[in-house]
Amino acid sequence: MEKKVSRIGVLTSGGDSPGMNAAVRAVVRTGNYHGLEVYGIMRGYQGLIEDDIFRMDSRSVANIIQRGGTILKTARCKEFFEYEGRKRAYENLKKRGIDGLIIIGGDGSFRGAVNFSNEFDIPCIGIAGTIDKDIQGTDFTIGFDTAVNTAVEAIDKIRDTMDAHDRIFIIEVMGRDAGYIALHSGIATGAENILIPERKTDMDAIIKSLLEKERRQKLVNLIVVAEGDDFGGANQVQKILKDKLPNAEIRVCILGHIQRGGSPTCIDRLIASRMGYHAVESLMEGRYNVFVGIQNNKMHYIPLEKAVKNKGKISEEWMKIVKILALINITNKRLLKQV
Numbered sequence: 001m002e003k004k005v006s007r008i009g010v011l012t013s014g015g016d017s018p019g020m021n022a023a024v025r026a027v028v029r030t031g032n033y034h035g036l037e038v039y040g041i042m043r044g045y046q047g048l049i050e051d052d053i054f055r056m057d058s059r060s061v062a063n064i065i066q067r068g069g070t071i072l073k074t075a076r077c078k079e080f081f082e083y084e085g086r087k088r089a090y091e092n093l094k095k096r097g098i099d100g101l102i103i104i105g106g107d108g109s110f111r112g113a114v115n116f117s118n119e120f121d122i123p124c125i126g127i128a129g130t131i132d133k134d135i136q137g138t139d140f141t142i143g144f145d146t147a148v149n150t151a152v153e154a155i156d157k158i159r160d161t162m163d164a165h166d167r168i169f170i171i172e173v174m175g176r177d178a179g180y181i182a183l184h185s186g187i188a189t190g191a192e193n194i195l196i197p198e199r200k201t202d203m204d205a206i207i208k209s210l211l212e213k214e215r216r217q218k219l220v221n222l223i224v225v226a227e228g229d230d231f232g233g234a235n236q237v238q239k240i241l242k243d244k245l246p247n248a249e250i251r252v253c254i255l256g257h258i259q260r261g262g263s264p265t266c267i268d269r270l271i272a273s274r275m276g277y278h279a280v281e282s283l284m285e286g287r288y289n290v291f292v293g294i295q296n297n298k299m300h301y302i303p304l305e306k307a308v309k310n311k312g313k314i315s316e317e318w319m320k321i322v323k324i325l326a327l328i329n330i331t332n333k334r335l336l337k338q339v
């Protein structure tokens with residue numbers, strides 16, 4: 001399907017992530033540099049279907065690199081799951097002569113792009129934008145670093161009050177299918193337990209260690225839970241623990257959408273700028289239907305259909321680090337096994 005592109009569209013789709021604006025800026029400015037016409041599409045695939053499309057120039061992306069959210073707005077569009085919806089989207093692109101599409105979003109958005117590019121003559125390039133970091137083939141996704149730093153800042157604050165009261169705190173972070181935010185923020189804040197969807201949690205072992213702490217009158221414990229863990233989030237975990245430790249003071253804090261907003265970190269601005277630039281270059285070079293990822297600090301172009309959820313890829317080593325670093329009294333490997 002190789003052809004020269006002259007007009008390209010850019011959209012943001014799925015859950016927003018801090019740094020999406022920086023990526024839009026990079027796409028528009030790189031496109032303009034190469035003499036391409038760049039069109040912004042509002043509300044992801046929804047705007048494509050509804051023909052909510054407008055011309056962008058370099059000035060229209062001034063002063064947005066530092067802003068969270070997305071100036072193009074975003075949506076999860078059910079109509080695009082259907083062939084009829086995708087056909088309408090294609091007709092709108094055709095009508096305007098747009099011959100290349102850049103999609104900034106997560107794996108769900110990429111799946112839509114795969115169907116679209118298989119059915120219609122529109123080359124698509126993905127840019128990995130999701131706070132969940134659950135796209136295979138890239139070390140970074142736009143927004144993850146900001147989200148995880150937001151979580152760390154919040155958990156640090158909670159730790160102060162947790163410690164002052166000798167309480168158990170269960171903090172829920174985002175991640176319906178992926179535990180990366182929980183794992184990274186949990187290790188970075190010294191959590192004793194981290195519960196993630198990719199791993200089966202040994203709740204008996206957690207209860208045993210808490211009972212032991214209670215016996216030693218040292219019942220202070222930080223538990224970080226991904227929203228999609230085995231038990232269904234922090235409130236469910238609290239119920240289970242309350243049952244076994246009726247005298248313990250257990251508090252829950254759900255961080256929620258605070259993790260999706262805010263000014264992107266330097267890392268997120270940087271990777272968004274690099275990915276946006278390379279997405280346009282990729283279209284220019286005729287490398288189609290791939291997404292732009294970064295591996296070992298180098299750009300990689302991965303077929304869009306390979307962008308499946310990264311479930312189950314959490315390394316044993318990371319889990320071992322969580323356990324070992326949470327130990328205060330145990331120095332013996334044999335005892336570690338019992339924790």
Ligand code: F6P
Nearest residue numbers: 015130131132174175176227260
């Ligand atoms: O995919 C990003 C994400 O933030 C998930 O971690 C979370 O489960 C989901 O989006 C929440 O989506 P919504 O904003 O639609 O409630």
